[in-house]
Amino acid sequence: MKRFALPLILTLTFILAACSAATSSSNPSSGASQTAPQPASVSTTSAPASNDSTARSDQQGAVTVKVTPLNLDSATDTLDFEVVMDTHSVDLSMDLATLATLTTDTGAAIQATKWDAPRGGHHVEGKLIFPAAKDGKSILEGAGKLTLTIVNVDAPSRVFEWQLK
DSSP states (O other): OHHHHHHHHHHHHHHHHHHHHHHHHTOTTOOSOSSSOOOOOOOOTTSOOSSOTTOEEEEETTEEEEEEESOSSSOSSEEEEEEEEEOSSSOOOOOGGGTEEEEETTSOEEEOOEEESOOSSSEEEEEEEEESEETTEETTTTOSEEEEEEEOSSSSEEEEEEEOO
């Protein structure tokens, strides 16, 4: 039994080191050590993520969700959003199409039709797709604000908002 203990300990050490390195490198601007658990925080949805002016990020519980609209200015039949989810402790095998709703300040509301991403894991990236029209009318017509709400991803609700031109 002793001869298996050392390889097992070394393997676990390498796995934990890899996860720790990924966590600390994902936030290069942070000078704080990543060894102690960080308190859960909620980012404001009105502030864009640093990489892209249209990206929005929400960090609640153990999952960070980043959403970037792909075609709000040139929507055809669908409104598409790139969604990136990262965690080290939650299985991300859910179907976001069943958990996501798109609403406007004009009262239009529409359910996602497709979550085009691999199921499972701790780092998932994919496309969340909504129909661009409801009852033959563009849901963006006359709207000034667009809100994407995702429920039950290690938090009761995550809200992402964009001001429309």
